[in-house]
Amino acid sequence: MDPNTSYDVLIIGGGPGGTPAAMALAQAGKRVLLVEAGHGLGGTCLFEGCIPSKIFRETAAKRRELASLGDFGLPLPQTEGMSVNWSAVQTRKHHILSGRAQGALAKARSLPGLDVVFGRARLTAPRSAVIETGGERREVAFANALLATGSVASPLPIPGADLPGVLDSTGLIEIGFVPKSLALIGGGPIGVEMAQIFAMLGSQVTVLEAGPRILGPVDGVLAGLLSERLRGEGITVETGVSVQAIEGEGQQHTVRYAHEGQVHTVEAQVVAIVAGRHPNVDGLGLETTAVQHDRHGVKVDATLQTDEPGIYATGDLVGNPMFAHWATAQSLAVARHLLGAPAAFPNPAHNSAVIFSYPELGMAGLTEDAAHAAGLEVAVAEYDYRIDARAQISGDAFGRLRLVYRKDDRRIVGVHALVEGAADLMGEAALIVRHGLTLEQVGAAIHPHPTLTEAFGLTALGAK
Ligand SMILES: Cc1cc2nc3c(=O)[nH]c(=O)nc-3n(C[C@H](O)[C@H](O)[C@H](O)COP(=O)(O)OP(=O)(O)OC[C@H]3O[C@@H](n4cnc5c(N)ncnc54)[C@H](O)[C@@H]3O)c2cc1C
Numbered sequence: 001m002d003p004n005t006s007y008d009v010l011i012i013g014g015g016p017g018g019t020p021a022a023m024a025l026a027q028a029g030k031r032v033l034l035v036e037a038g039h040g041l042g043g044t045c046l047f048e049g050c051i052p053s054k055i056f057r058e059t060a061a062k063r064r065e066l067a068s069l070g071d072f073g074l075p076l077p078q079t080e081g082m083s084v085n086w087s088a089v090q091t092r093k094h095h096i097l098s099g100r101a102q103g104a105l106a107k108a109r110s111l112p113g114l115d116v117v118f119g120r121a122r123l124t125a126p127r128s129a130v131i132e133t134g135g136e137r138r139e140v141a142f143a144n145a146l147l148a149t150g151s152v153a154s155p156l157p158i159p160g161a162d163l164p165g166v167l168d169s170t171g172l173i174e175i176g177f178v179p180k181s182l183a184l185i186g187g188g189p190i191g192v193e194m195a196q197i198f199a200m201l202g203s204q205v206t207v208l209e210a211g212p213r214i215l216g217p218v219d220g221v222l223a224g225l226l227s228e229r230l231r232g233e234g235i236t237v238e239t240g241v242s243v244q245a246i247e248g249e250g251q252q253h254t255v256r257y258a259h260e261g262q263v264h265t266v267e268a269q270v271v272a273i274v275a276g277r278h279p280n281v282d283g284l285g286l287e288t289t290a291v292q293h294d295r296h297g298v299k300v301d302a303t304l305q306t307d308e309p310g311i312y313a314t315g316d317l318v319g320n321p322m323f324a325h326w327a328t329a330q331s332l333a334v335a336r337h338l339l340g341a342p343a344a345f346p347n348p349a350h351n352s353a354v355i356f357s358y359p360e361l362g363m364a365g366l367t368e369d370a371a372h373a374a375g376l377e378v379a380v381a382e383y384d385y386r387i388d389a390r391a392q393i394s395g396d397a398f399g400r401l402r403l404v405y406r407k408d409d410r411r412i413v414g415v416h417a418l419v420e421g422a423a424d425l426m427g428e429a430a431l432i433v434r435h436g437l438t439l440e441q442v443g444a445a446i447h448p449h450p451t452l453t454e455a456f457g458l459t460a461l462g463a464k
């Protein structure tokens with residue numbers, strides 16, 4: 001075999017589902033080809049998702065903080081209606097993104113066994129692929145492949161969805177101004193995060209959600225509290241709607257939707273469709289292999305192997321859950337598996353995540369509903385962050401902690417926290433559910449005072 005065109009492992013997609021496996025396999029001595037269609041390593045998470053959206057949130061949160069400084073004995077003049085230098089925010093974003101992409105590429109290029117190629121890969125048979133870069137074509141053979149091409153925004157089949165001024169989440173990440181008004185179609189993690197970011201920056205925001213509530217799969221009590229918070233901050237949240245059409249052009253749009261049998265309209269300068277994402281299989285050449293997929297994702301077994309022996313898939317391409325850290329955990333597990341090492345494939349019952357709403361909503365393990373659906377007999381111990389010392393000191397004593405535990409052995413199977421700072425509580429939460437700690441074990445740990453994490457011990461000790 002030609003060593004220039006033949007690889008131990010071909011990895012398609014340089015996001016969190018592809019790059020970690022590429023590096024781990026190359027570090028272990030495998031000859032690996034990593035192909036990325038974009039212009040840098042990092043995927044949706046780095047260029048259009050996790051990182052840029054949190055960069056925007058940081059600016060929005062700082063603006064909000066400045067506006068509340070008077071409550072902390074620091075009255076500043078003219079914080080009300082403070083303008084936002086949006087081009088400076090976008091420049092800061094580009095700076096962070098390019099620095100991170102350069103760092104990832106430098107690390108990848110330092111590994112002798114790893115070839116990184118920027119181009120589009122397409123499978124041509126179960127053990128071969130073609131890579132197209134500009135006008136050039138290169139054919140490669142491989143022993144194993146990992147497909148990690150992620151997901152793309154799902155379009156809405158309604159009139160006006162393809163109007164030039166109607167954006168998806170990538171369009172919002174690239175937007176050149178803070179809109180006066182913004183209508184978001186979809187109240188999932190993207191809709192909620194964007195709603196609060198732009199509302200904090202001064203936009204008049206409407207969220208139109210088809211389901212009975214925003215953030216359908218998360219803890220219902222916390223989603224309800226967050227929904228109240230959004231409404232209290234002037235965001236219009238409509239649930240149970242059926243969006244019918246988008247009209248308008250340039251800077252003025254009208255969204256028509258039905259709600260409880262009545263037709264309503266909302267006017268907005270910018271409309272964004274953020275109604276879910278689906279696996280990115282287009283042009284991947286899956287039809288030349290036995291790999292099977294449907295609209296939810298590529299079919300895989302417990303070792304993330306597809307129906308084509310030797311070809312694996314990870315991350316958003318496999319479907320829900322769609323999180324960067326989940327994609328990375330899968331990627332590293334596939335690498336270990338291919339190296340013949342014991343691999344712990346990630347278990348959804350142990351996943352953790354944070355919705356970067358305001359306040360943050362963190363979750364690890366099962367919700368109460370998911371535990372019941374799994375046939376577990378569970379109870380919930382709750383803590384109200386209004387009485388919490390740290391939350392009171394921070395000036396935002398709002399939110400709830402909910403520990404879902406099994407009634408038989410008092411093991412905690414789910415941790416759900418809505419409080420500003422919840423993101424940093426999820427490390428402990430992930431360990432609690434991953435290792436099945438009991439209420440008594442968590443209660444016995446000494447949590448420092450005054451911190452938000454104290455609530456874990458207090459809630460565990462106070463459970464019936
Ligand atoms: C607005 C937004 C905010 C988000 N925020 C968070 C967050 O805060 N936390 C979190 O955990 N998750 C977040 N996510 C989800 C997260 O971005 C994804 O779950 C994660 O990026 C999935 O990683 P992946 O590697 O599977 O796919 P991707 O990151 O999408 O990477 C796939 C890569 O494959 C490349 N590719 C596609 N086709 C080909 C081809 N034929 N040849 C070569 N390369 C190809 C693409 O260019 C892309 O770089 C967010 C997503 C969005 C859209």
Ligand SMILES: NC(=O)c1ccc[n+]([C@@H]2O[C@H](COP(=O)([O-])OP(=O)(O)OC[C@H]3O[C@@H](n4cnc5c(N)ncnc54)[C@H](O)[C@@H]3O)[C@@H](O)[C@H]2O)c1
Pocket residue numbers: 156185186187188189190191193208209210211214215216241242243274275276277320321322323353354355356
């Ligand atoms: N902080 C994070 O970890 C984070 C942040 C953003 C996105 N993400 C990930 O990215 C993925 C995509 O996020 P998303 O929010 O687009 O998807 P989602 O599928 O999680 O939510 C989409 C929402 O849109 C609603 N919807 C669907 N069709 C609709 C319609 N016609 N009209 C109105 N509402 C409609 C759905 O009911 C749902 O509530 C998610 O899987 C999520 O895990 C994660």
